[in-house]
Amino acid sequence: MNLGLKGRTAIVCASSHGLGRACAEALATAECTVVLNGRDADALAQTGDALRTHGGIVHTVAGDIAEEAVQQALVDAAGGAPDILVNNNAGPPLRDFRLLDADAIHAGVDANMVTPIRLVQKVIDGMVERRFGRIVCITSGSVKAPIAGLDLSSGARVGLTGFLAGVARQVAHANVTINFLLPGLFATRRLAGVHAYRAEANGISIDDAEARARDAIPARRFGDPAEFGNACAFLCADTSGFITGQSLLIDGGAYPGVL
Template structure:
């Protein structure tokens, strides 16, 4: 399907690997110019070169910590007019809530709530003026099904969802949409590192941990990043203008509720 976004410019945060990279790939394939981001200059430049070679798209690398206002501003400056914004960032590590001190709390909120809100603030008026905008926020399945040890991640991302819920309705008249993608267990480096840590704590192999996790997913497998990227690309498409303020959970059926 032609997504109708060829020639658009997209900023995809935290996009050198994992789900962010999968989103960048699909937007590049759809004909967008894509600004990619990672913490390391070398890694970000390499990822941009790989993505450009793979898709033939124009890909611009901007390295740095998304919590830094200067890095945020550099991302937007590299894009010029931003038509598509995909907010993404790494979450806080697993930690008992008793160990979350004030510094850790504020760092988690800055990374997973404040930074994406500021980026939305910077781009949304231009989108309204041009009568096109797509904002997708990658949060987590833990927003709907909180997990012990991910309390800070769940709280900050739920805060982002609540903050932008009203904003989404206020700009929908201008063909600007704001949606949320909630990933479950996808086959990424982050998932595998978590399995390795859990295995070390339990005295078992990572394969044992992975098998147990798969057994808890009705689909019987982990998600593929490309599946997630395709969902993101659809929400960014011209055809998705009537979808806004929604939280799309992609978890193979692991969440047992209906809402």
Template sequence: MDLGLAGRTAIVCASSRGLGRACAQKLAEAGCTVVINGRDRERLTAVAFAMAETTGSAVIPVTGDVATADGQAALLEACPAPDILVNNNAGPPFRDFRELDREAILAGVTANMVAAIELTQKVIDGMRARRFGRIVNITSGSVKMPLPGLDLSSGARAGLTAFMAGVARSVAADGVTINALLPGIFETDRLTAMIAATAEKRGVPAEQIEAERLATVPARRLGDPDEFGAACAFLCSAHAGYITGQSLLIDGGAFPGAF
């Protein structure tokens, strides 16, 4: 399917690895000029080169932390008028909520809620003026089905979801959509770290923890970041203009509800 994105520009935050990278890859494959982002300059440069080589699209690496003013400014300097913004950031480490002090809580909310709001504020009026815009917030399946140890991540991302719900309705008539993608368990570095932390805490092998997690997924497998990226690219496409204010679970059926 032609997504109608050739010639569009996209900023994909936290995209040097994992789900962010998969989203950037699919947008580049669709013909977008893509600004990718991460804090490891060497890794980011290598990813940009590989992505450009495999897609033929322009891929611009911007090193920085999207939760900071300097990081956001660098992204918008590289792409002042993006057609697409994919908000993404690493979640807080797996931790019992009793261990969270005020500083850690505020840092988690800044990284997983405030940063996405700030970037949206900076780009949305330009999108409205051009009568096209796509904003996708990568949150988490834990927004709908919270998990102990991910309380800060769940709370911050649930807050972002509620905040963006009203914003989405206010700009829909201008051709701008805002949606969220809620990943379940995908084969990423973050999942590996979470499994390792749980295994250490319980004193059992990591393989046992992974097997227990997979047993909760009707699909009986980990998600492939490539399929997540494809869903993101579709929400950004010319075909998705009537989809807004929605949260799409991509979790292999793990969430047990009908709605």
């Protein structure tokens, strides 16, 4: 499928590993110029080299996207006029909500709500002027169905969704869309932490926790990050301009509801 993205420029935050990297790979395959970001400069460089094998142009900006200088460096690396922004950031570690102090709560909200909003503010007016823009925010399946231990992550990401849902309606007339991707359990580094938390909480082995998690998914497997990346690229496609303000849950059928 031709997504109509050849020559477009995409910023993909937190993209040296996991779902962010999968989104960057899918956009590079669609012939976008991709600006990668990550805190680990070595891992970021390796990801950049891997994506260049697709034949596209890849830039890298190392650093924490919560920092103003890093945010500006990402925009500058995209020539000051990115067509696509994929908001992504690591969520806080799984933790009982009783153990969260004020600093931890503020840090979680800043990372998973404030920072992506600030990035949207930096790029959206240019998108409106050029009459093309695609913003995809990676949140979590816990936005749809809260998960014990992810209370801080869920709260911050629900806040982000609510904030940008209104913004999406303000810019839709200019062919600028804002959508949300809600991952369930995917085979990434974070999954190991999920299994460890559930094993301790339930007094079982990590292997048993992994088996229970897999068995609870109707697809009977964990997600392949490439599947997630392809969904991201589809939402960014030139022909996806009538999809906006939506939250797409990708969880192998784990969520039991119909809405």
